[in-house]
Amino acid sequence: MGDYEYHLVEEVRAGRLTRRDFIRRASVMGLSVSSIGVLLSACQGGGSGGEGSGAPTGGGKPKRGGTLRIARVVPGSDPDPVTINDSGGVQTVQLAGEYLVHPGADNVLEPRLATKWEPSSTPDEWTFTIRQGVKWHDGSMMTVDDVVATFDRLVDPKTESAALSAFEGVLSKGGVEKVGKDQVRFNLDRPYADFPYLVSNYTFNAVILPANHEVGTFTEGGVGTGPFILKEYKTQQGASYVRNPDYWNPKLPYLDAIELVYFDDTPPIVLAMQAGEIDYNAEQPFAGAQALFEDPDINVYVNQSSAYRAIHMRVDEGPFADKRVRQALALSLDREALVEGLFQGRAEVGNDHAFAPIFPTAPPEGAVTQHVQDHAMAKQLLSDAELSDGIDVELTTQQFLEIPQLVTFMSEQARPAGIRIKPNILPPEEYYGGDPSPWLTVPFGITDWAARGVASQTIAPAYLCDGVWNSAHWCNKEYDRLIAALDAELDEQKRGKLAVQAARIQNEEVPSAIPYWINEMRAASKAVRGLEAVPRPEEAVFWLDRP
Amino acid sequence: MRRFLVKRVALALVALVLVSMLVFATAEVLPGNVGRTILGRFATSEQVQRLNEKLGVYRPIPVRYGEWVAGFVTGDWGESQLLGRPVREVVLDRLGNSLILGAFAILLIVPISIGLGVLAALHYGKILDRAISVSGLSLIALPEFVTGVMLIVLFSVKLGWFPVSSQVPTANPFDIVRQLLLPSIPLMFVLFGYVARMARAGTVEALQSNYTRTAVLKGLPRRTVIWRHVLRNSLLPTISVVSVQFGYLVGGLVVVETLFNYPGIGKLVLDAAVGHDLLVLEAAVLVTAILFMVSNLVADLLYGVLNPRVRLAR
Numbered sequence: 084m085g086d087y088e089y090h091l092v093e094e095v096r097a098g099r100l101t102r103r104d105f106i107r108r109a110s111v112m113g114l115s116v117s118s119i120g121v122l123l124s125a126c127q128g129g130g131s132g133g134e135g136s137g138a139p140t141g142g143g144k145p146k147r148g149g150t151l152r153i154a155r156v157v158p159g160s161d162p163d164p165v166t167i168n169d170s171g172g173v174q175t176v177q178l179a180g181e182y183l184v185h186p187g188a189d190n191v192l193e194p195r196l197a198t199k200w201e202p203s204s205t206p207d208e209w210t211f212t213i214r215q216g217v218k219w220h221d222g223s224m225m226t227v228d229d230v231v232a233t234f235d236r237l238v239d240p241k242t243e244s245a246a247l248s249a250f251e252g253v254l255s256k257g258g259v260e261k262v263g264k265d266q267v268r269f270n271l272d273r274p275y276a277d278f279p280y281l282v283s284n285y286t287f288n289a290v291i292l293p294a295n296h297e298v299g300t301f302t303e304g305g306v307g308t309g310p311f312i313l314k315e316y317k318t319q320q321g322a323s324y325v326r327n328p329d330y331w332n333p334k335l336p337y338l339d340a341i342e343l344v345y346f347d348d349t350p351p352i353v354l355a356m357q358a359g360e361i362d363y364n365a366e367q368p369f370a371g372a373q374a375l376f377e378d379p380d381i382n383v384y385v386n387q388s389s390a391y392r393a394i395h396m397r398v399d400e401g402p403f404a405d406k407r408v409r410q411a412l413a414l415s416l417d418r419e420a421l422v423e424g425l426f427q428g429r430a431e432v433g434n435d436h437a438f439a440p441i442f443p444t445a446p447p448e449g450a451v452t453q454h455v456q457d458h459a460m461a462k463q464l465l466s467d468a469e470l471s472d473g474i475d476v477e478l479t480t481q482q483f484l485e486i487p488q489l490v491t492f493m494s495e496q497a498r499p500a501g502i503r504i505k506p507n508i509l510p511p512e513e514y515y516g517g518d519p520s521p522w523l524t525v526p527f528g529i530t531d532w533a534a535r536g537v538a539s540q541t542i543a544p545a546y547l548c549d550g551v552w553n554s555a556h557w558c559n560k561e562y563d564r565l566i567a568a569l570d571a572e573l574d575e576q577k578r579g580k581l582a583v584q585a586a587r588i589q590n591e592e593v594p595s596a597i598p599y600w601i602n603e604m605r606a607a608s609k610a611v612r613g614l615e616a617v618p619r620p621e622e623a624v625f626w627l628d629r630p
Numbered sequence: 631m632r633r634f635l636v637k638r639v640a641l642a643l644v645a646l647v648l649v650s651m652l653v654f655a656t657a658e659v660l661p662g663n664v665g666r667t668i669l670g671r672f673a674t675s676e677q678v679q680r681l682n683e684k685l686g687v688y689r690p691i692p693v694r695y696g697e698w699v700a701g702f703v704t705g706d707w708g709e710s711q712l713l714g715r716p717v718r719e720v721v722l723d724r725l726g727n728s729l730i731l732g733a734f735a736i737l738l739i740v741p742i743s744i745g746l747g748v749l750a751a752l753h754y755g756k757i758l759d760r761a762i763s764v765s766g767l768s769l770i771a772l773p774e775f776v777t778g779v780m781l782i783v784l785f786s787v788k789l790g791w792f793p794v795s796s797q798v799p800t801a802n803p804f805d806i807v808r809q810l811l812l813p814s815i816p817l818m819f820v821l822f823g824y825v826a827r828m829a830r831a832g833t834v835e836a837l838q839s840n841y842t843r844t845a846v847l848k849g850l851p852r853r854t855v856i857w858r859h860v861l862r863n864s865l866l867p868t869i870s871v872v873s874v875q876f877g878y879l880v881g882g883l884v885v886v887e888t889l890f891n892y893p894g895i896g897k898l899v900l901d902a903a904v905g906h907d908l909l910v911l912e913a914a915v916l917v918t919a920i921l922f923m924v925s926n927l928v929a930d931l932l933y934g935v936l937n938p939r940v941r942l943a944r
Contacts, residue, residue, distance in 0.1 A: 157901075159667055159668075159670075159712070159905055160667055160668045160712045160713070160714075160905065161712065161713050161714035161715075166668060166669060166670070167670075168669065168670025168671070168672060168673070169670065240674070240676065240677070241680070243668070243669055243673070243677060243681055244673075244677075245669055245670050245672055245673055247673065247674060247677065248672050248673070248674060249672070299714050302714065318713050318715050318720060319713065319893065319897075319898070319901065320893050344795065344891070345891075346795070346891050347887075347888040347891065347897060348888060350779070350889075351794065351795065351888070351889055351890070351891055354779070354782050354783070354786065354787060354794045355794040355795055355891075357787045357794075358782075358786045358787045358790065358793070358794040359790075360793060360794050360795060509661075510661075510904075512661060512662045512667070512904055512905075513661035513662065515662075515666070515671035516661045516662025516663065516666050516667075517661055517662060517666075518663075518666075518675055518678065518679075519675070520671070522671070544672075551674065552672070
């Protein structure tokens with residue numbers, strides 16, 4: 084047992100680390116399933132080993148065959164792994180493409196195209212062992228050079244890589260090298276204890292591609308190593324996939340084929356699911372899904388996630404430059420009412436710091452003062468800021484899912500505190516378009532953030548001084564230092580303490596109010612088996628039991 | 631007649647040039663740009679600028695417009711920057727789909743609307759007339775997305791008679807009705823009140839005219855009076871209304887196409903506009919405009935055929 088393993092076992096024995104967090108942490112550090120099992124028995128003197136990467140069956144013995152019909156919102160442009168940035172494009176790519184590692188249940192990392200991974204002690208060097216004998220859909224062999232080329236392409240500022248900002252400050256061009264015949268080493272710009280999440284599908288674009296891949300050719304079909312082969316792509320209408328007979332895991336997939344159908348919007352998907360024309364929608368927003376909860380033929384899978392809305396307030400100019408005004412806004416919100424009113428409870432209350440409840444580093448209850456609605460205190464803060472008459476502010480955001488309703492709720496909740504909100508709701512392409520975009524320049528805005536695997540992934544682009552998507556223009560050196568220390572730290576106790584310190588600063592400074600963390604929802608017909616309420620379900624383990 | 635045609639075609643060409651210029655200009659003021667659409671919100675500004683440069687977005691408008699016109703008239707419509715497909719193929723494919731749906735809808739709407747409009751006129755002032763007029767007006771007030779959802783919930787989800795997402799039908803007549811009937815009904819609701827009112831008004835006027843009275847007085851059977859004297863005169867304004875609506879049906883199907891997930895040109899125009907896919911937008915708008923003008927021209931010619939007075943006047 085190495086020092087690090089010993090440390091983890093000690094943490095579990097002392098009750099400072101739950102069994103679940105232990106398995107997750109061990110998986111990030113690249114410990115194999117069997118060694119995790121051995122360690123767990125060391126912790127508890129017995130007990131079952133890790134569940135491993137075996138296929139969940141969702142009840143019963145999987146049946147082979149059948150065609151799964153998936154619905155998704157139409158991609159905004161021709162999907163390619165390097166450029167995808169919306170839900171439709173991601174789904175189109177992920178059926179055929181694969182990543183080095185995969186976040187399974189509880190975000191425990193599982194091997195895919197990498198079989199093993201290991202950090203240096205610092206941890207600013209990560210070595211991944213690449214699975215051998217994997218065939219591309221065209222029959223040729225995947226090599227380590229392909230993996231190196233994939234990441235070189237993603238971090239090259241001269242390409243159209245949509246992942247450039249995800250790797251910003253962590254991995255730069257030239258940082259990836261081939262080691263021996265089956266290993267790849269990532270030489271990071273700074274220590275990053277959670278690096279494997281950046282090469283999982285939490286970075287959509289990190290699909291392993293052939294070294295000679297040309298951006299824009301994915302939809303011609305036959306690109307990837309995944310369980311399904313893209314056979315036909317019909318522009319703006321859908322795509323057909325067939326089972327990959329040479330998939331490296333010979334047991335998978337169970338399905339013979341997948342039909343992906345694009346819809347322009349979610350409401351028609353809900354209707355098509357109710358009519359039994361669609362089996363599965365992997366991204367079902369709560370808005371409009373109420374009918375599905377009541378449908379006896381449909382299961383809705385709900386899992387906690389780190390997706391959220393950031394109500395950013397610019398700290399460098401405008402009405403929110405005074406910290407007390409930002410705090411007043413935070414204290415004017417009734418978060419429980421928002422969770423109930425917007426999601427009927429299917430969200431977790433947020434506390435204006437970026438450590439989502441599902442992140443292993445989330446501060447324990449009570450460690451950071453929970454912001455609750457307190458109009459008297461909010462008024463006091465405003466009058467301390469010499470704004471006893473209250474303020475009038477324009478809130479700029481986008482027409483997207485529940486956000487317009489959130490604005491309405493917010494206006495109602497903030498008015499008694501003296502904050503009078505004037506909504507300015509734009510189409511998403513306007514809010515995120517233009518140069519510079521409104522979402523990065525307006526003094527007061529709401530931005531939707533998708534789920535990430537670990538806190539650093541959420542924090543780095545949005546809250547660090549040099550963050551590319553820091554819409555609040557917030558810069559706190561101490562916060563930056565704590566996050567950098569957290570990323571470099573392997574000791575679980577120290578990690579926990581650093582996270583609490585950082586969360587307290589963010590909670591106090593309120594660059595963004597974070598009222599809630601949204602549960603992810605997926606809807607599937609009851610015939611779909613093998614699907615579970617996990618962060619990233621894989622169609623490879625789905626099977627159909629049609630009546 | 632020939633002079634009339636030449637004049638009309640020349641006018642149409644001028645209109646098309648103006649439309650194409652307008653589309654180019656409008657695309658400039660729409661928020662966002664094509665590079666941002668392709669790369670998404672998380673790409674850096676430098677990446678977006680580089681891609682836009684590569685795609686030639688920053689060159690002067692007149693230069694791009696000139697190139698586009700030269701390509702368009704020689705049949706080279708370019709490649710969609712967003713979809714990575716030849717524009718011509720995408721646009722003509724979608725136009726064909728919309729024409730199929732539009733034609734089916736017209737075949738459904740016109741006889742029913744005119745029939746009921748005439749029926750209302752023949753029962754002028756009576757309960758049937760009131761019922762038809764009021765229901766026509768009420769249906770105009772119901773937007774397509776409301777009626778469409780109600781129809782889908784009732785006939786597709788609850789009863790399962792029709793598909794929720796309509797595909798382009800095969801040649802099988804059963805399949806044509808199955809795929810296209812439901813999306814056509816919300817369109818009928820919108821157009822029914824309009825067309826029926828025109829038909830009713832025309833018929834009422836014709837019924838009160840001197841020639842009808844003469845026909846009745848000289849002892850012609852009622853059926854002959856209506857078919858030979860009333861309808862022939864009363865339907866003229868209706869025909870021009872219908873022809874204008876055909877253009878709307880093909881180009882303005884965005885809501886219905888979205889709701890029924892039907893791959894038509896209306897939705898293509900919207901997506902191209904939102905995503906700044908200028909070549910697709912131009913081509914799609916122009917073919918729709920051409921179709922609109924052709925259907926208007928056909929209507930005018932038909933008008934002339936049906937009404938000798940107009941024919942002589944021109």
